[in-house]
Every structure is written in C-alpha cells, then in structure tokens.
Amino acid sequence: MKKRSEAEYSPSDRLTIESLMGLGGQSARKSHYPELVAKIEELEDERNRYKSIFENAQHGIFQARFDSGLIAANPALARICGYTDPQQLCSRVDSFASGLLFDTGEYPLLLEKLKLYGKLFGYETRLLRQDGSAVDVSLNVLIKDDDQGGLMEAFVADITERKKAQNKLKKLNEELEQRVDERTEELVSLNHKLVNEINERRVIEQALKEARDAAEQANKSKDKYLAAASHDLLQPLNAARLLVSTLQERELAAENNHLVERIHMALEGAEELLSDLLDISRLDQNAVQPDLTSIPLNYLFRMLQVEFQPVAEQRSVSLRVLGSGLNIRSDSRLLMRVLRNFLSNAFRYTPAGRVLLGVRRRGDHLELQVWDTGPGIPEDKLEDIFKEFQQIDHQYQTGRKGVGLGLAIVERIAGMLDHPIRISSRPGKGTMFSVSVPVSSDTVEAILQPQQMVHQDLSGRPILVIDNEADILVSMKALLQQWSCEVYVAIDPAEAIEKYLRKGVEPQLILADFHLNNNATGVEAVDQVRAFAGYDIPAAIITADRSPEGRKLFRERQLPVLNKPVKPGKLRALITHLLQPPQQAEG
Template identity: 85%
Template sequence: MKKRSEAEHSSSDKLTIERLMGLGGQSARKSHYPELVAKLEELEEERNRYKSIFEHAQHGIFQARLDSGLIAANPALAKICGYTDPQQLCNRVDSFANGLLFDPDEYPLLLQKLKLYGKLFGYETRLLRQDGSAVDVSLNVLLKTDDQDSLIEAFVADITERKKAQNKLKKLNEELEQRIEGRTGELVSLNQKLVCEINERSLIEQALKVARDTAEQANKSKDKYLAAASHDLLQPLNAARLLVSTLQERELAEENNHLVERIHMALEGAEELLSDLLDISRLDQKAVQPDLTSIPLDYLFRMLQVEFQPVAEQRSVSLRVLSSSLNIRTDMRLLMRVLRNFLSNAFRYTPAGRVVLGTRRRGDFLELQVWDTGPGIPEDKLEDIFREFQQIDHQYQTGRKGVGLGLAIVERIAGMLEHPISVSSEPGKGTMFSVLVPISTDPVQPMLQPQRLPQQDLSGHPILVIDNEPDILVSMQALLKQWDCEVCVATDADEAIESYLSKGVKPQLILADFHLNNGITGVEAVDQVRQYAGYDIPAAIITADRSPEGRKLFREWQLPVLNKPVKPGKLRALISHLLHLSEKADGSRTDES
C-alpha cells in the first residue's frame, strides 16, 4: 500500500499533466477526449499514407547520416541495389561513402558540392549492388541538419536503360561512321574509275563543251552589252530626236521638210529597234520583275483609248472600246505593253475599217481582245509571228515598218505574268489577238480617269533642265525655245543654283536626267534645288533607266517619268500637265490666303 505522501505526489503529477493538456477536471476530460482521439487518428492516417508512399514509390528513397549508415531506405532502393528488402540493405551499408557508392573516392567531391549548394539535382553516379556490380543512377540529394548531425536525403532513379540506349547509340554512330568511311572509300574508287572513263572520251566531249560554252558566253555577252550600252546609245539618239522635232516645227523649204521627215522616220526606227533589243535583253536576263496589283480594267482601257484615238483619226480607222467594270490582277505597266503592241499592229495592218478593244469573261478570267478588219494572217504563219525579227509583209501595211521584235517581247511578258496569249485570223477578214488575265476581288484605290487635255501655251514659262550631257542640253534648249519657253540649262544642281536661282530666276518646272555626274541622281538634284528655292517646284525625271529600283524611287518621290528617247508630244503634254497642276495649286493657296 502506497504511502499517503507518494499517493498525493502521484495524484499531483497526474493533475498537472491533465491541466497542461486541458483536462483539468472530469468535465474537461470528457469534452476534449474525442478531439484528441480524432487528432491522433488523423496523424496515424497521415503517417500511414506517407509510409505507403515511401514503400511503394517507383524511385529509390533513403536517408543517411554523413558518417554512419543508412537510417531508412525503401523497397525500390533495395531492388535497385539487388537486395531482397530494405533492412538487408541498411544492415550491409556502413555509410553512404562506404557500401552505397560504387566508387568511394567520389564521396569527397559529392559532399563538397552538397555543402556548397545544399542540394544536387540530376547528379549521375553509380551505386554498389549486392553482387559487387555497379548500377547507373540519377540522384536528387538534399543536405539537412538536425540535433545530432547532418542528414542526407536522396531520391534515386535507375538510369540503366537510358545508359544502355546511349551506349547503343554511340556504338551505332561509330558503326555508321565506319560504314560511311568504307562507303566513301568505295565511292572514291568508283570516281577514280569514272574519271578514267571520262578522260578516255574527253577529246570529243571537251570539244562539245567548248562549243556550247562559246555559244552561251556569246549570248550572255550580247545581253550584257545591250544592257550596258543602251543608256549610252539612247543618249545621242535622244538628242537627235529632239533636234529633229525642233526642225519639224519650223517653217522650212519643202525639200528640207521632206529630208527632215525622212530623218525623223529613220530615228524612230532606230529608237524602236534599240528599245525592243533592250527589252528582249532585260527579259532574257530576268531583270524585269512583275509588280502584281489589283487595277480597274476600265481605267486601263480609257488610257489606251486616249493614247490611240489620235492614231485612229490620223489613219481614218474607227476605234471602238468595250470596257468592263471588273478589276483584274496584273502588272499594269507590262500588260499595257502587251495591249499597245496588239493595237499598234492592228492599226499598222488595217488601212481602213475598224479596230475593237473588248473583253470576254472566261470563268474567273477576262480575255482582253483586240480585233481588226485587216488582211489577216495565213494559218501557216501564225506561229512564226512570235519569233524574233519575223514579220508578215502586206501590201496594205501603213506607216513605218516595224523590226519584228514586238510580238517576241509580248510572248516573253505574257509568260512572265502567266497571262496566256492567243491569236486567230481569217485571211481577208481580219485578226484577233488576246491575252487572258485573272479577275481580282481585292479593293482598288480610285484612279483619275485619263483625258485628252488641250495643248497649253508655254510662252514665258521658265523651265530648268538638268542633264550631264551637253548634246542633250543643246537639244532640249532648242526644242523648248521653239515652244517659247524661257530655258535654263545646267549640268547639276550646284550650277543651276549658282547660275539662275541665286540671281533671282524662279523656275516653274524642273526636267532632270536621272544619272548625273559623280554618282548624283536627278532626284537628289531636284531636292537640292527645291530646298534652295524654298518651295516644291514641279519636276519630272527624264531617263533611259528602266530598272524596278528606279521606278520605285520615282514613286516614292512622286516624280513623273519620261523614258529616253523622249517623244516631243509626250514631253509637251507632261509639261502642260505639270504647269496646269502648279497653277491650280497656286490658285487654291491664293484663295485660302
């Protein structure tokens, strides 16, 4: 039987614990006991869940002291290391360095990294199996510290299959390299045999190669020569054309007028030949790139009508244009070249009657047709007309005879645009040329409709001409003075400013060549003169340059262009148009002020 003091002491301790747990009395114990039991059950379930995860994890998991053996390991790690159960593994492993790592010398480096970073992820090493072999693994290791010492907790993934795959791939690569080396040797041997065979027949083949290369080089040289020489050839031709036009507008003796007209026709023929040769050369070199846009067909047809109506009136031939409200997708400049050629040929070979420009819808395409009532083309000659320098001689041919390159150019342009062309003819009744273009549903910008403006009186208008060719300056000065213009000529912008603008001359128009001296362009010269003058003087570029880069630059600066050789009629029309726009702008500014 306990002594009273001991009983009292025991009872006192029990009461103290009960008070600390919140069970100070009978009623307290009854109220908190269910919660405590529930909490203990919850903790037990949580422990069992983590235990289940630990025991059934696919990857190995272990915990170890730095200087002693394993504290805990799961079955997956035991299986990786070749043990039947985790307890057997823990009993065999003295420490992480001795008994678990296959190479104990690796432990100092691993420990150094752990202490530096506190953790390692994807660390590849080898663990020691029960049978003394090694197994490749990837470790995720954490270094922790508790009351006793530092702990290592690690997750282990067996990467044996991955290593095997890597080794297999390496072996396959080595075998492949050996096979490639062997095959290369075979190919070298075969190539040597082939070289021997080729050398045996080299005499004949070399002769053929030299002949072919000579022909190709000659063709390339022709194209390059035409492209390079075109500018220099067109410059004197342009000067002569302007001078002849000046003489045509003067009152001369009848026999002199006849000679001037013959000179004019000769120059026109040379101009057409050079232009056609240049176009053929640029098309063959693929220097022309189409700029496909959506354009209204009615706008294109009206431009052609304005251009060819005077020709129809001069030849006493009726011109009828049947347009359409549809839009087409094409390069307007190149398509205009095709249709101009069709119309020019129609008027050339139609002494009387009519020429019709019309359309027919073909599904998603429009067939643009040019009909004439001329003598027609024999069926056996329909294919020949698209060859270079091929023409059909007709007794009814009117005007100057062509050079036979127009339809060859048309065929190349049509092929580049992917617009099929066709021709049909009935001798004695007429001919129809056509080109097939796709219909466009894309929106287009509204365009000003072309119209024939009355010729403007140019008397007294100061015009500045900038060109680095003295002959061109002389010719332009003679022609513009013939139109009673006040002409200022200069070889560059500096000379124009020094000789005219600095002395109070205010030109109303600038006509500038594109290629000037010292690499300066006419666009730069126009800009320099405008800056000095302090206002935007209307300007145009006159050039033999037909490159896409040049056209893009002129569009950016909104400068109209005339290609050399310049036709006086187009030059006067352009001057009248620019001066008319300038006067309208000045008038609107005056009204606003």
C-alpha cells in the same frame, strides 16, 4: 546344298560322328541323336542362306590372299570385271595385285593402309576388266588372319556412273569457272572502260562548265555592254527625236515637211529596233522583274488612245476605244508594252478601215482585245509570228517594216506576267490579238486622264531641265520653247542653283536625267534643287535606265518616269499633269 538322309550315312560315318560328339554309347545315341540332326539341318540352312546372299548380291564380293589370287568371287564381281562367271574370273586372276588392280603400283599403298588400320571403307580405286579397260569401284576391305596367313575380304561397288556424274559436275564447274573468269575479265575490261569514260566525261563536263561560265560571263558582259550602249545610243536618238518633233510642229514648206516626216520615220524605226533588242535581251536574262499593282483599266486605254490617235488620223484609219471602269492587277509598263505592240501591228497592217481596242469579261479576268480589219493571217502562219525575226509580208503593209521581235517580246512578257495571249484571224477579214489579265478589287487613287491634259496651255511656264548631254539640252529646250515654255537648262544641280535659282528664277517643274556626271543621279539633283528653293517643286525623271532597282527607287520617291527616247506626246501629257493645280489634279 542337298541334305543326306540318315540311311545314306555308313556305319563307319555314324561311328565317327558319334565318337566325335561323345555319343558312342547306346544310351547316349538315343538321347542326343534328334538334337544333333536338328543342329546339322540348322547349320545347313544358314550355309545355304549365306551362299544365296553371296551369289545374288548386287555388289561384288571376293576373298583373296595377300600374295596370291582370288579364293572366291561372286557373280556381281564377275560382271563388274567383264567376265561371264566367277569361275572364269578366279581362274584368270592369279594375283590380286597384278590381275585385279588396274594400277599395279597402287597395291603397296593399299596393303600398307590395310595392315595399319585393319580395314578400309570407301576406298576408291580402279579394277582391271577382261578387255583391259578400267572400271571405277569403291572397296570396303577387312583383314582376317587364318592358319595360312593374311586373308582379305572385300565388298566392291561399281561407281562408274557416280564418277561420270562427278566428272560431268567437275567439267561443269570448270566451264562455270571459265565463264566466271571470262565474265570477270569482261567486267574488269568494262569497268576500266567505264572509268575511262567517267574520266573523259569529267573532263568534258569541266570543259562544258568552263564554257558555260564563259558564256554566262559573256552574257553578263553583253548585258553590261547593252546597258551602257543603250544609254549612249538612246541619248543622241532622244535628242534627234525631240528636234524632229520640234520641226514637225512648225510650219515648213511642203518639201521640208516631207523630209522631216521621213526623218521621223527613220528615227522611229531605229528607236523601235533598239528598244526591241534591249527588251528581248533583258527578258532572256531574267533581268526584268514585274511590279504588280492595281491599275484603272480606263487610264491605260485612254493613254493608248492619246498615243495612237495621231497614228490613226495620219493613216486614215478609225480608232475606237471601249474601256471599262474595273481595275486590273498587272505591271502597267509591261502591259502597255504588250498592248502597244498589238496596236502598232494593227495600224501597220490596216491600210484603211477600223481598229478597235476593247475589253470582255471572262469570269475573274478581263480579256483586253485589239481588233483590226486588215488582210488577216493565214492559219498555218499563226504560230510563226511569235518567233524571233519572223514577219508576215503583206502587200497592204504600211509604215516601217520591223525586224520581227515585237511579238516574240510580247510572248515573253505575257509568260512572265502569267497573262495568257490569244490570236484569231480570218484572211481577208481581219485579226484579233488579246491578253487576259486578272481583275483587281483594290482601291486605286484617282488618276488624271490623258484627255484632261493634252490640250492644256503651257505658255510661260518655267521648266528646269537637268541633263549632262549638251545635245539633249538643246533639243529639249527647242521642243519646250515650241510649246511656249520658259526653259532653263543645266548640266547638274549646282549649275542650276548658281545660274538660275540664286538669280530669282522659280521653276514650276524639274525634268532631270537619271544618270549625271560623277555618278550623281537625277533623284539627288531634284532633292538639291528643292532644298535650295525651299518648296516641293514637281519633278519627273527622264532616263534610259529600265532596271527594277531604278523603278523601285522612282516609285518610293513618287517621281514619274519617262523612258528614253522620249515621245513628245507623252512628255507634254506628263508636263500638263504635273503642272495642274492640286485641286484639279485630284479631281
């Protein structure tokens, strides 16, 4: 606002102002006029400052009557409402309620709050723009009273962007909630599915458990059946082998000798097959427990030499055994099973040539080796020979063809004993099988070697045989009589005592079957006969029982054992050993 100079004031103006301010006198004017001018100028400056703030403010500002239009508005409010200037806005808005508020029905509530509180801060509403659209704003409103009635002054902030952000955030929240709901629904569905799968799995697991239990029970039943069947099968097989061995030692016509030999081979095949099936079943069921002891290696080698020398002579193959004076730690029965299989294969696949049983020192172990000069095994077949029912067909194979369980049994036994096995072969040159056993430093009592016993004369030696199978008694009697023994047979100790010992017979040896009638055992039979005789008669147990419990009992009672089917060579060697005078046996 432009100031007027003192010259522009008319005498009447001066007189009016001076009269109003009490400056009518000459002296008063002279004393107060400069001060008055300064005050007027100060007021004018203040007015201009507020005017500038009003016109340049970023937020809209307006004054309005409750019942009429706008009194004043600044440019910012004009821009917010889409007008070019405040004058255009004020001229077109004749009523705050209908001309400025977008929702006219909101005015009564706004007015009621204003009269109740006298002011409103942050009141959000929508104003009507020139084009008829709405703009979101926030109002700070004050009520002022004047002589014309109620007056309200307001500051207006455009919150369009904030509203957009809020709406976007709201939309994002709604989308998030929708995604959460969808994901929750999906998880609930998956959870139901998982619960169903768990229930189905439980049903399947229960069915599998029942199937496993049934399978285990079937295996136990199979084992019991095999154990019972083995005894029943081995009894007649044992009797037949003994009878055939008796015939082999007799002088027969050439054609009869041929027939006896064929019968012998058939029985040998049946014996090997049955033994293999029983062994592999018991090994798979962990029913075989090793009995590790210190064993003189030469004893094992010479036992094998005695057993396989007739085989070598029959097949015109040279057998050479190179032992060692060292002791080894192993299970003698199981280790003999491994070496016996190696030797059987060597003779089976070597029609002519040499077989060597030897040993090499490997640190604190001995590698027991079986070499042959047979056709050898192709390299791509070396792994297959240890599989069940796998055999290598050779045109040079001699003797009976097996069923392919021997080396599978060897592998299981070697694993159980922790005795690594090894094979090397050169096609056309031969094969070497070996098993590695630990050296033992334990002292072993002297054992009578096989070559010291096989040629002993058994003529006239009284031997008592106790067995509950009549066929076994007949065959054992025939074989022992073939060796010129005096043989006494009985089905139980009571019959032996009543029939022979009470009549003065003094047996020098007892051969007793382990399983007798009425759940009696051969061990009990030996005790009863010894008790009646009054002296410690040498005795041995002949049985098809291969259980760890039985072996432990025989070992505790110091009773030698022969497993059925009994091989005549082993039987004669054992009888010779047991009938040795004490001083000779100990030497």
